[in-house]
Amino acid sequence: MDDARRMCVSLLAVFIGAVCAFSPTDSEFTFLLPAASKECFYQSAAHNGSVEVEYQVIAGAGMDVDFSILSPQGIHLVSEFRRSDGVHMVEPTEAGDYQICFDNTFSRFSEKMVFFEVILDSPSNDVGADDEWAGLGEPENLLEYKLDDIKESMETVHRRLERSRQMQTVLRAFEARDRNLLEDNLWRVSFWSCVNMLVMLSVALTQVYTVRRLFDDKRRVCS
Template identity: 60%
Template sequence: MDSLLRLCLVPFLVSVVEVVGALRRNQDVEFTFVLPAGATECFYQTVTRQSSLEVEYQVIAGSSLDVGFALISPTGYRLVSEFRRSDGIHSVDPTEDGDYRVCFDNSFSSFSEKMVFARLIMNDPKETFGDDITWESQPEPDSLLEYKLVDIWEKFDLVRQHLERSRQAQAALRAFEARDRYLLEDNLWRVSFWSFANLLVMLAVALTQVYTLRSLFNVKQVRA
């Protein structure tokens, strides 16, 4: 009984370690940066052939919340080109082998810098769970215990995929929340500024009216 328990626990612990390792080896990239006024920033991402690349970006702060965007292949071909957009999602499937260039353009803005959130998701169909061994290369299980271990392994792989998707969704929600908070703060400042300006105008008009009315009734007595 003890030997059977050890036989089950060892592969289970190995699977847990491999799950953590797969999570750490994740190639997805998320970053937030400040794009200066009148500048263009480019980032490079190495992608293997016959995989897929998804690029998502959002402008979360800055005047008008817009930037130019370009996605360029390793051979120099411009796959995507956008001008003055606040967000976008673009996919390349299948990809070429090499460095893809992701560029953000703020050259049309002379004074306002932009804060941009970007996320690059890479899916390699050849990438496997564990030690880079495809399921097709695994020998057929010849016992019920091996069937159970394979089933546990597949469950861990499914959980890993769900956790990764959840992390990506949470990152997108954080970017949306940051952009909405910036819009709210900017609108609050504008409302407060114009409310204060209107209050000053109303006080000036009221004082002018009082002064005008007093001047009409301030008749000097003329002695004969």
């Protein structure tokens, strides 16, 4: 049942990963990267903005992948090999679609589960927010509320909330990765403990058998 479900998830990841574009907002995504395969995602960016990409391999043998970011012009901006995690910032950005790729072609048998987050900062959003606050400052009865102070406080709270949400997402990814490592290590420890126990029992039985044979030989010589 678990194998069938994992196979379905793998097929879904292959289908979605071939051509996948994110909306122009912050996004988190966890997907299954099959063995001997490569998955690419596309993120639209505005001119003179910024794109931050953070990724982690949370499951799979070795827990490592090859990672790359390509500009809309096809230029390799970031290239990493056999890494388990990383954080990269592209600033300033060009207008167009950036290509984010995860490569597992070096692994022939092991699939990997990868979590990554894309954080966008578009200058157009800041301009729109400034226009809204400027419009609120037109009536005279609102000037006494110090709109600049209120605006700065609200923006600070918003940035802190967004950062807290992002940190919680990253911590959940770390937790999933550590849990998978613990489960994998537990299986290895249990397996080798059983092997060692069988070897010890075999040695003990061999020693008992050898000693009994020695005593049997002595009885035969005396008679």
